[in-house]
Amino acid sequence: MPELPEVEVVRAGLAPALTGARIVSVAVHDERALTRHVLGAADFAERLEGAAVHGVARRGKFLWMPLADSDAAVVGHLGMSGQLLLRRPDADAERHERIRIVVEHPVHDRLAVVFADQRTFGSLAVDHLVETADGRAAGWGSVDARIPSQVAHIARDPLDPAFRDDAFRLALRGRSSAIKRVLLDQTLVSGIGNIYADESLWAARVHPETPASALSTVAVRRLLAEVRLVLEKALAEGGTSFDAQYVNVNGQAGYFAHSLNAYGRTGQPCARCGRPIVREAFMNRSSHYCARCQRRR
DNA sequence: TATTTTACCTGAGGGC
DNA sequence: TGCCCTCAGGTAAAAT
Numbered sequence: 001m002p003e004l005p006e007v008e009v010v011r012a013g014l015a016p017a018l019t020g021a022r023i024v025s026v027a028v029h030d031e032r033a034l035t036r037h038v039l040g041a042a043d044f045a046e047r048l049e050g051a052a053v054h055g056v057a058r059r060g061k062f063l064w065m066p067l068a069d070s071d072a073a074v075v076g077h078l079g080m081s082g083q084l085l086l087r088r089p090d091a092d093a094e095r096h097e098r099i100r101i102v103v104e105h106p107v108h109d110r111l112a113v114v115f116a117d118q119r120t121f122g123s124l125a126v127d128h129l130v131e132t133a134d135g136r137a138a139g140w141g142s143v144d145a146r147i148p149s150q151v152a153h154i155a156r157d158p159l160d161p162a163f164r165d166d167a168f169r170l171a172l173r174g175r176s177s178a179i180k181r182v183l184l185d186q187t188l189v190s191g192i193g194n195i196y197a198d199e200s201l202w203a204a205r206v207h208p209e210t211p212a213s214a215l216s217t218v219a220v221r222r223l224l225a226e227v228r229l230v231l232e233k234a235l236a237e238g239g240t241s242f243d244a245q246y247v248n249v250n251g252q253a254g255y256f257a258h259s260l261n262a263y264g265r266t267g268q269p270c271a272r273c274g275r276p277i278v279r280e281a282f283m284n285r286s287s288h289y290c291a292r293c294q295r296r297r
Numbered sequence: 298t299a300t301t302t303t304a305c306c307t308g309a310g311g312g313c
Numbered sequence: 314t315g316c317c318c319t320c321a322g323g324t325a326a327a328a329t
Contacts, residue, residue, distance in 0.1 A: 001321080001322065001323080002323090003323095032305095032306085035305090061323075061324095077323080077324080078323090079305095079306090079322085079323060079324080080306085080321075080322050080323060081306090081307080081308095081321095081322095096307085117306095117307095118306085118307055118308070119305090119306045119307050119308085119321085119322085120305080120306050120307075121305070121306065121322080121323060121324075122323090175299095175300095176299095176300090177299090177300070177301095181300090181301095184323085186323080186324080193322075193323070194321090194322065194323090242321090245321090283301090283302095283322090284302085284303090284322075285320095285321075285322055286320090286321090286322095
């Protein structure tokens with residue numbers, strides 16, 4: 001499932017191929033991939049054809065490509081199973097291909113950016129840019145303090161230099177919600193999904209149901225430090241791939257699945273204490289944790 | 298207002 | 314072999 005490390009791998013793969021490229025043609029095969037673009041496929045294509053891509057930026061799990069000399073950007077979210085692939089313009093259609101954008105790049109010539117998505121939770125849109133609330137650069141891969149309006153409500157991610165640890169800690173004070181729910185709330189801290197929430201909580205020895213307000217200042221600092229370590233390590237290993245649903249722009253899987261300590265390890269021994277990892281239902285999904293290392297308060 | 302639940306969606310895999 | 318059921322889960326709208 002694409003979370004921050006996986007989306008960053010995709011961003012880093014797209015950036016050299018798309019920065020400075022001009023969009024030649026847009027083919028929308030499935031309008032469900034445009035749920036964030038309310039004006040529909042014809043409008044989407046019309047706004048893009050002929051436009052030049054200025055770069056590729058990311059905040060949390062959202063990607064966007066600002067268009068040159070414009071206050072617009074192509075914004076994208078991969079949902080659960082979305083892929084952005086770089087292909088030859090005449091390459092055969094991908095399984096679950098929804099949108100194909102052909103660009104002309106001054107160095108790489110013609111390339112196709114293929115948006116494929118099995119579960120159709122992901123989507124693309126053309127959106128206008130607004131100023132960031134704090135006036136800082138909008139996200140990774142951007143020095144511009146403007147962000148797509150659809151992404152403006154998303155918090156900065158923990159690897160963003162403008163993320164404010166103290167503000168996050170203060171936000172937790174008044175929250176009775178479980179800490180895992182808070183980690184998954186993209187308006188408080190972005191980029192973390194079910195996998196990295198479980199991994200970070202395991203590393204910080206915090207039970208996922210611990211009320212956020214019950215964590216001390218020291219505990220919140222330690223949790224944020226573990227979140228950053230987990231995300232950075234996953235990024236270095238190219239992300240987590242369980243099945244064919246997450247791949248980089250060349251269709252290759254990441255290796256972090258081999259480094260998981262909690263997520264998906266139900267019944268296997270905890271790497272610290274040897275007690276079997278347990279799985280519990282949580283928010284229509286699963287939590288994986290060690291009942292000995294991560295004591296419930 | 299804050300928090301929780303639901304809808305969206307497809308394919309893999311298990312049980313019978 | 315084929316049918317039915319469950320599960321995977323990010324986001325935003327709806328409900329509480």
